[in-house]
Amino acid sequence: MLRPIALSALFSTLILISTSIATKKVHAHPVAYAGATSFMSLNMKGLSENTLVYSPTYYLGTGLKHVQTDGEKWSNLHLGYLVKRWNELDSQANIYLFGGPGLHQKDGQNAYFTRLGAQADWENRRFYLMGRYSAAHSKLSSFEQYQTRVGFAPFLAGFNELNVWMIVQFQHVPQRDQESKVTPLMRFFYKNVLWEMGSSVDGDWLVNLMVRY
Amino acid sequence: MKTKVLLSTMLILLAPLGLQASESINVKVKGMVCSFCSTGIEKTFSKQPSVEKVKVNMDEKVVFLTLKESGQLSDAKIKELITDSGFNVAGIERKKAQPKAAK
Numbered sequence: 001m002l003r004p005i006a007l008s009a010l011f012s013t014l015i016l017i018s019t020s021i022a023t024k025k026v027h028a029h030p031v032a033y034a035g036a037t038s039f040m041s042l043n044m045k046g047l048s049e050n051t052l053v054y055s056p057t058y059y060l061g062t063g064l065k066h067v068q069t070d071g072e073k074w075s076n077l078h079l080g081y082l083v084k085r086w087n088e089l090d091s092q093a094n095i096y097l098f099g100g101p102g103l104h105q106k107d108g109q110n111a112y113f114t115r116l117g118a119q120a121d122w123e124n125r126r127f128y129l130m131g132r133y134s135a136a137h138s139k140l141s142s143f144e145q146y147q148t149r150v151g152f153a154p155f156l157a158g159f160n161e162l163n164v165w166m167i168v169q170f171q172h173v174p175q176r177d178q179e180s181k182v183t184p185l186m187r188f189f190y191k192n193v194l195w196e197m198g199s200s201v202d203g204d205w206l207v208n209l210m211v212r213y
Numbered sequence: 214m215k216t217k218v219l220l221s222t223m224l225i226l227l228a229p230l231g232l233q234a235s236e237s238i239n240v241k242v243k244g245m246v247c248s249f250c251s252t253g254i255e256k257t258f259s260k261q262p263s264v265e266k267v268k269v270n271m272d273e274k275v276v277f278l279t280l281k282e283s284g285q286l287s288d289a290k291i292k293e294l295i296t297d298s299g300f301n302v303a304g305i306e307r308k309k310a311q312p313k314a315a316k
Contacts, residue, residue, distance in 0.1 A: 033253025033298040058297045087244025087301040089274055125246050125271065159248045159255075159269040189249040212252065 034058045038212045044183070045204035046070050046176070051078055058082075065100070065115070067136070069143065069176075074136050076102020076115050091124040104138035113138030126153050128165065146172040151187065163189045169198070170208075235265065238278040240291055241303040253298040261286065261294070274303075297308050 032038050032055040044051040046069060055150035061080035066073070077100040086093040099116040117134035128151030135144045151167040165187035172180045183206050185198025196208040245251050248271055258267040258276065263284030268277040276295075280286060292302045 033256075033257055058299055070285060085244070085299070089241075089243050089303060090246065095291070104305040123246055156272070157248065159251065159271050161248075163248055188312050194249050194250045212249070 012176060032061060032212060036212055038210065039043050041209045044200075044206040047173075053078060061098075065102075068141075071106065072107040072141065072143070074102060074113065074115070074143065075105075076100045076113070076136075078115075089120065093120075093122040097121050098134075102136075104136070104140055106140045109140055110184065111138040123151075123155050124184045127151065128153075129166070142175060160191065162189075167196070167198075235282045235284070236280045237308045238280065238286065238291070239308070240276040240278065240295065241293060241305070242274055242276055243274075243301040243303045245271065245300055250294065254295065254300065257294050257298050283293040286308075 032053070034055060034057050037057045038050075038051075038055070038061070040051045040053070048068045049065065050067075051063060051065045053061040055061045059082045063078045064075070065078040066075045068074075078098065079100045080096060083095040083097055083178075085095075087139070087157040089198045096119045097117070098119070099114065101112065101114050104111045104113040112186065113136050115134065115136040117132065119130065119132040121128070121130040123129070128149065130147075130149040130151075132147040134146070136142065148170040149167055151165045153163070153165050155164070157163040167185040167187055168184050169185060170180070171183065181200045181204065183198045183200040183204070185196050185206055187194065187196045189195070192212045193211040194208075196206065198206040200206070225234055242254070245254070248269070251269055251271070254276055255267050255269055257280060258264050263280050263286050265281045265284070266277075266279040269275075270277065278286065278291075288305050291305060295302050
């Protein structure tokens, strides 16, 4: 298992490499536009994740993240970086790095930790694919999360219309009793508000919200 | 001669009140596949003082801009704003709208 210091070093190295790539004019743009503030709340049984991010530029997001699992709290400074984006006329693909240092609370004890994650996605107006890995390690415990999503839009909606997506989420959390979970969900978005609702095949609920302004 | 002088004087005096045409610009955008992610384009262009109207068409992947009378927005500025929104410009087409008398 990687120690927090090793993770910090790894994350710093990845950021440096990414920055180096960006200065070589590789196209790297953010999810949010420059000057945007985004609030994301991801909630499912036994796991709640809230993130507030401000994007000062088109390729960087800075903010705070708070994750709460059964009996544990992970709060950290959040740094998101768009390593590369492929903008095509009919599709878009992205690679991101994210993470940051923070405080882990468990059983009345506190410890510093570092979160590290990566995400890759591809979408067009009809299909959506996403893979994501996130890890947080402290001396108290570790938390890893693997997530894959496959989505389909049953109809093509216009810019000012309600968009609907049908998504299947595959999640694997090695440290949890129920390690793997398959969750079919519906995604809706209208203008700057996005929300998702679903239930895993075992009956566990999922509600997510994202607002950008 | 008097008539020519009179007409010239009138033209000079009335020039500032003359006919003006606003410009419309169609910007073809690469990567604009999600309307939630594209709200930034609308917001960014709406903040521009020279822009009167912004309309995003997801089917055509085009952002339609209508400039205010005598408003100007260079290609370089359009590319910069689209890039800041997280996308790339595929093409820019400019059209002069029907002229209308200034108020």
